[in-house]
Amino acid sequence: MTSLHSPSSAEATAPLREFAMRFSSTPRGARLARRLVSHRLDDWGYGYDSTLNDALTLITAELAANAVRHGRVPGRDFAVRLAEHPGxxxxxxxxxxxxxxxxxxxxxxxxxxxxxxxxxxVAALADHWGTSPRPAAPGKTVWAECRR
Structure with missing residues (x-):
């Protein structure tokens, strides 16, 4: 299911766990983002061979590659945030x-x-996805959610 520009229920609740990091806007930064999200999911109990780890790792790879290719501003990084909410x-x-x-x-x-x-x-793998403006900075956030 695709839902662009609409808030999700996860945005309204505090995350149970969270991982956030900035990466250089380079292909190397995109690869590192994908790998670290996969590792963090494994640490949280979503093993490397699980459907959720596979889906979120691929989604991260696509969104990070898009941030590097289409959202890059010289001298500026991109940010990744992974959050676990109830469900x-x-x-x-x-x-x-x-x-x-x-x-x-x-x-x-x-x-x-x-x-x-x-x-x-991303649309095929995620239950919901969309975009939102960054609250305190220029730019945008592209997000995706997968039910547990």
């Missing part, structure tokens, strides 16, 4: 580029296109 895990990736928002209607790329499928994967 849901939420991943957020924030960048500092306000004018480059994800499309509200996800187009289907041509069969021979080499890119353009990342948000389709």
């Amino acid at each position: 849901v895990l939420r991943i957020e990736v924030s960048d500092t580029r306000t004018e480059r928002m994800p499309p509200t209607d996800l187009p289907t790329p041509a069969a021979d296109a080499e890119s353009g499928r990342g948000l389709l994967l």
